[in-house]
Amino acid sequence: MNILVFLETSEGKIKKTSLEAMAYAHGMNGVTTAIVLGKADAGDLQTLGKYGAAKVLHAADTKLDEPIIQVYSSVLAHAMQDEKADVLLLANSSLGTPVAAKVAIKLGASFASNVTELPDTSSGFTVKRSIYTGKAFAFVELTGAKKVITLKKNAAELKETGGNAPVVNYTVPLNEADFNTKILKTEKATGDILLPEAEIVVSGGRGMKGPEHWGILEDLAKALHAATGCSKPVSDMGWRPHHEHVGQTGVKVAPQLYIAVGISGAIQHLAGVNSSKCIVVINKDADAPFFKAADYGIVGDAFEVVPKLTQAILASK
Numbered sequence: 001m002n003i004l005v006f007l008e009t010s011e012g013k014i015k016k017t018s019l020e021a022m023a024y025a026h027g028m029n030g031v032t033t034a035i036v037l038g039k040a041d042a043g044d045l046q047t048l049g050k051y052g053a054a055k056v057l058h059a060a061d062t063k064l065d066e067p068i069i070q071v072y073s074s075v076l077a078h079a080m081q082d083e084k085a086d087v088l089l090l091a092n093s094s095l096g097t098p099v100a101a102k103v104a105i106k107l108g109a110s111f112a113s114n115v116t117e118l119p120d121t122s123s124g125f126t127v128k129r130s131i132y133t134g135k136a137f138a139f140v141e142l143t144g145a146k147k148v149i150t151l152k153k154n155a156a157e158l159k160e161t162g163g164n165a166p167v168v169n170y171t172v173p174l175n176e177a178d179f180n181t182k183i184l185k186t187e188k189a190t191g192d193i194l195l196p197e198a199e200i201v202v203s204g205g206r207g208m209k210g211p212e213h214w215g216i217l218e219d220l221a222k223a224l225h226a227a228t229g230c231s232k233p234v235s236d237m238g239w240r241p242h243h244e245h246v247g248q249t250g251v252k253v254a255p256q257l258y259i260a261v262g263i264s265g266a267i268q269h270l271a272g273v274n275s276s277k278c279i280v281v282i283n284k285d286a287d288a289p290f291f292k293a294a295d296y297g298i299v300g301d302a303f304e305v306v307p308k309l310t311q312a313i314l315a316s317k
């Protein structure tokens with residue numbers, strides 16, 4: 001089976017979610033070709049062999065520096081045909097998912113998004129998808145000769161499995177008609193660490209009592225190199241900016257570590273955090289529903305616990 005993996009970049013650096021797609025491809029035991037579009041860090045391209053790529057295609061045309069969905073889907077559909085690929089794998093993301101859907105339409109391929117496990121190929125090709133914001137799963141059979149799959153964040157463990165892979169310059173004719181959408185500028189909503197991509201998130205709820213108390217959460221976030229998030233009422237009341245609001249109606253996060261401070265754990269909040277690897281809850285109410293979803297819990301007053309936690313983290317460094 002020939003597998004093509006599209007790797008997303010941010011300022012030229014390959015995103016971790018895309019490396020997870022490489023790990024997933026490795027589990028499928030096929031021949032994996034990685035493809036990167038636009039500006040990319042040469043060192044990052046070289047490392048893709050370690051993640052199981054047999055070959056790395058780099059389409060370095062500067063017109064591909066901006067991630068335009070129509071353009072990217074045309075290039076990837078082309079590459080699928082050039083590489084005689086059976087499967088295209090992408091990270092499930094605001095770029096990967098629409099690009100995947102468009103590639104599937106162009107190729108008449110089967111399509112499944114938000115896939116969580118390796119396919120069952122014992123009879124056919126069945127994948128497990130996360131649906132209803134992680135509250136249920138759907139098992140979907142992909143019967144098309146070509147298949148396009150987006151992978152849910154944290155669904156595959158990163159593994160260095162291979163060796164070196166040649167990086168090949170890949171050129172495709174670009175269709176001017178695809179450039180009918182232009183990205184004029186991109187503004188980061190947050191500081192250094194983008195909330196949806198953060199490896200660690202420190203999030204606060206109404207239990208923080210007011211915006212003037214956020215300093216202790218920011219100190220903890222700084223000590224952990226984490227992004228800050230919050231519950232919906234907190235952003236509704238203007239204590240924190242709306243782009244920090246996590247949950248069903250806000251940002252969906254999937255960090256390695258989610259620390260929830262003074263958040264009760266309503267189902268709408270959990271819908272945005274249930275893909276996190278490890279959840280730590282700090283709440284003074286031992287019966288707060290969030291503890292049921294937690295890997296670790298501290299029953300205590302946030303104003304006592306959080307500064308001590310920050311001190312301990314700083315001391316351990």
Ligand SMILES: Cc1cc2nc3c(=O)[nH]c(=O)nc-3n(C[C@H](O)[C@H](O)[C@H](O)COP(=O)(O)OP(=O)(O)OC[C@H]3O[C@@H](n4cnc5c(N)ncnc54)[C@H](O)[C@@H]3O)c2cc1C
Nearest residue numbers: 205206207231232247248249262263264268269284285302
């Ligand atoms: C359609 C719809 C969509 C929604 N979408 C979202 C969403 O996307 N995200 C979201 O977050 N909510 C969402 N909500 C709201 C959600 O139902 C809850 O009301 C909300 O998550 C509660 O926020 P909270 O946990 O910060 O506040 P509360 O429910 O008031 O909980 C505060 C918690 O802080 C604890 N606490 C108090 N003092 C301290 C202290 N000193 N130390 C430690 N702990 C303390 C309390 O024990 C309590 O558990 C939605 C609701 C609806 C109806």
